[in-house]
Amino acid sequence: MLLKNNLTQMLGVDTPIVQAPMLGVTTPAMVAAASAAGALGSLALGDLPAVVCRDLIRQTKTLTEKPFAVNFFAHSIPGLSNELRTSYNKTRLFVQDLARKHGLEVSLPDIDTISLTNYQDQIDIILEEGCPIVSFTFGNLDPATVTRLKESGVFLIGTCTSVAEAKVLEAAGIDAICVQGIEAGGHRGTFLEGPLPQIGGLSLLAQVYDAVNLPLIYAGGLYNVHTIQAAYDLGAQAFQLGSMFLGSAESALQPFEKERLRNAIESDNCLTKSFTGRYARGLNTTFMTQMEDSGFVLPYPYQNKLTAPLRQLARTQERTDFISLWAGQSLQPYREDSCTTIIKHLINQLQLI
Numbered sequence: 252m253l254l255k256n257n258l259t260q261m262l263g264v265d266t267p268i269v270q271a272p273m274l275g276v277t278t279p280a281m282v283a284a285a286s287a288a289g290a291l292g293s294l295a296l297g298d299l300p301a302v303v304c305r306d307l308i309r310q311t312k313t314l315t316e317k318p319f320a321v322n323f324f325a326h327s328i329p330g331l332s333n334e335l336r337t338s339y340n341k342t343r344l345f346v347q348d349l350a351r352k353h354g355l356e357v358s359l360p361d362i363d364t365i366s367l368t369n370y371q372d373q374i375d376i377i378l379e380e381g382c383p384i385v386s387f388t389f390g391n392l393d394p395a396t397v398t399r400l401k402e403s404g405v406f407l408i409g410t411c412t413s414v415a416e417a418k419v420l421e422a423a424g425i426d427a428i429c430v431q432g433i434e435a436g437g438h439r440g441t442f443l444e445g446p447l448p449q450i451g452g453l454s455l456l457a458q459v460y461d462a463v464n465l466p467l468i469y470a471g472g473l474y475n476v477h478t479i480q481a482a483y484d485l486g487a488q489a490f491q492l493g494s495m496f497l498g499s500a501e502s503a504l505q506p507f508e509k510e511r512l513r514n515a516i517e518s519d520n521c522l523t524k525s526f527t528g529r530y531a532r533g534l535n536t537t538f539m540t541q542m543e544d545s546g547f548v549l550p551y552p553y554q555n556k557l558t559a560p561l562r563q564l565a566r567t568q569e570r571t572d573f574i575s576l577w578a579g580q581s582l583q584p585y586r587e588d589s590c591t592t593i594i595k596h597l598i599n600q601l602q603l604i
């Protein structure tokens with residue numbers, strides 16, 4: 252397979268492999284390790300406060316001189332209505348009670364004390380730090396932000412989970428699209444109103460390729476040369492892998508979380524809204540089942556902010572039943588090497604086909 256193409260040239264990298272941004276898992280060391288293998292590293296900034304974003308970008312720059320992408324959540328935040336306040340208070344009591352029944356004493360935040368980050372707060376920092384590539388998920392950028400970033404020469408990558416979303420990104424002047432199949436670990440990047448698109452990678456990539464005229468990056472279920480070749484044949488110019496790096500040396504996951512992933516079986520994997528209010532793919536837990544059944548799940552980002560302290564507590568106690576462990580459908584082979592080694596191995600194999 253030819254490893255260089257238009258897109259690798261635009262991104263300034265040697266190979267078409269993209270290390271997926273994974274909030275909570277990606278570290279500056281992971282981005283640098285991916286860059287060292289000639290891939291595009293992606294630093295996950297999610298909805299972190301702007302000052303934290305700046306620190307992470309600076310740390311990454313001390314570890315690599317190669318270009319890397321910064322990634323954030325381009326979501327819109329639902330306004331705080333009386334109805335939402337009432338639902339929040341009900342969910343808060345439900346979750347605290349559920350945690351207590353399972354031996355976890357936690358005080359969850361009052362709705363007026365949670366702090367929410369809008370992606371516009373992150374843009375100044377991204378521009379000040381001179382980041383050359385921005386990728387985003389959960390939404391599309393507003394026109395003023397697109398103009399601002401493009402006038403500064405920033406390359407923009409949006410995420411779609413349907414053909415309709417791909418068309419919206421193209422019309423907005425985004426430079427490339429990350430096509431996310433239903434197989435993908437972590438949150439669905441879905442942003443158009445309506446039921447969740449649950450389109451498999453093969454169907455989605457082929458149809459997006461026919462519908463838009465932009466370079467495509469494919470994400471979801473990739474783990475070896477055959478899966479990458481399939482995405483290439485369907486029109487992708489670059490290949491984004493996330494779950495492959497969950498167990499890597501540079502992953503921020505703790506040993507007990509890696510152990511859980513290593514032992515995961517196919518039926519553990521599911522989509523859930525229970526932790527954050529947005530659909531995400533990960534390993535099933537007691538919390539997920541009970542929260543889904545309750546009918547109390549709040550919209551993102553409120554559910555996310557509400558459950559964060561519970562997940563933190565569960566993590567310190569190494570409780571796999573109350574943590575969110577995001578992972579895709581292609582969880583095996585589980586790898587513990589450095590991301591550099593994992594990517595170099597893939598590239599060596601790709602050069603042979």
Ligand SMILES: Cc1cc2nc3c(=O)[nH]c(=O)nc-3n(C[C@H](O)[C@H](O)[C@H](O)COP(=O)(O)O)c2cc1C
Nearest residue numbers: 271273274388435436437470471472493494577579
């Ligand atoms: C733990 C985890 C966290 C993720 N966090 C993000 C994120 O912060 N931003 C983003 O655009 N995608 C995120 N994703 C989705 C990935 O970008 C990508 O779509 C997915 O990992 C590809 O599928 P795979 O896991 O089968 O390789 C995350 C995925 C995982 C597994």
